[in-house]
Amino acid sequence: MDLVVRDGPEQVAQEAADIVCRVLAQRPDAVLGLPTGRTPLALYEELARRRREGAVSFRRATVFALDELLGLRVGDPRSFRAALQGAIVGRIDLDPARFHSPTGEGREHEDLIARVGGFDLLVLGIGRNGHIAFNEPGSDRASRTRRVTLAPGTIEEMRATFAPDPPPGEAVTIGVATILEARRAVMLAVGTGKAAAVARAVSGPIDASCPASWLRTHADALLLMDAAAAGRGA
Numbered sequence: 001m002d003l004v005v006r007d008g009p010e011q012v013a014q015e016a017a018d019i020v021c022r023v024l025a026q027r028p029d030a031v032l033g034l035p036t037g038r039t040p041l042a043l044y045e046e047l048a049r050r051r052r053e054g055a056v057s058f059r060r061a062t063v064f065a066l067d068e069l070l071g072l073r074v075g076d077p078r079s080f081r082a083a084l085q086g087a088i089v090g091r092i093d094l095d096p097a098r099f100h101s102p103t104g105e106g107r108e109h110e111d112l113i114a115r116v117g118g119f120d121l122l123v124l125g126i127g128r129n130g131h132i133a134f135n136e137p138g139s140d141r142a143s144r145t146r147r148v149t150l151a152p153g154t155i156e157e158m159r160a161t162f163a164p165d166p167p168p169g170e171a172v173t174i175g176v177a178t179i180l181e182a183r184r185a186v187m188l189a190v191g192t193g194k195a196a197a198v199a200r201a202v203s204g205p206i207d208a209s210c211p212a213s214w215l216r217t218h219a220d221a222l223l224l225m226d227a228a229a230a231g232r233g234a
């Protein structure tokens with residue numbers, strides 16, 4: 001896994017946008033995996049801006065969401081599908097028929113990813129506990145898209161968003177093996193809150209205790225982070 005450290009979140013977003021645009025320039029029908037969360041929002045802002053300026057087109061691309069919360073009604077604004085639709089998908093020239101998010105047990109999602117030839121570029125965030133997509137600590141290296149129970153800390157982080165409702169306790173996520181089969185993976189990390197997870201992903205054991213550590217076994221993975229996430233102070 002290559003490591004790149006930039007000053008702050010804005011530089012990380014610019015560099016990540018450059019990578020996405022380069023992939024699309026080389027392969028206009030690229031298959032992309034895109035995460036939710038706060039981290040990629042600056043990237044999505046930048047991609048929407050470049051699209052408006054005509055610098056990039058997603059017209060022939062395919063986008064897969066990495067995961068989805070379970071137990072929400074279809075169209076719930078707190079769903080990951082809605083979040084991605086608002087942050088990026090609805091702001092670019094992607095064919096809505098080529099935006100896919102997992103549902104239920106996730107088998108169709110896994111099959112569809114395989115049918116279109118796998119990810120050309122998978123963008124990931126990292127959870128504070130080292131999760132990637134919703135592959136929580138303990139996830140199997142060979143796991144595929146499936147229904148999962150969320151870690152207590154992950155559920156807690158969503159409590160404010162869902163109040164007064166209880167946050168969902170289950171999700172459907174692409175698996176660790178699904179992730180590691182991507183031709184290229186770029187994991188984004190910004191802020192001091194991610195420094196401990198980044199340190200474990202980069203120099204801890206490569207095992208299920210920190211699923212992000214498995215990216216070190218990938219032939220073309222990049223961890224793109226800011227100085228704070230790299231533990232170099234804010």
Ligand code: GLP
Nearest residue numbers: 035037038039125126127133134
């Ligand atoms: C979420 C998602 C992940 C995401 C991570 C970090 O729960 N399942 O795909 O990368 O947690 O989120 P954030 O960027 O908001 O810290």
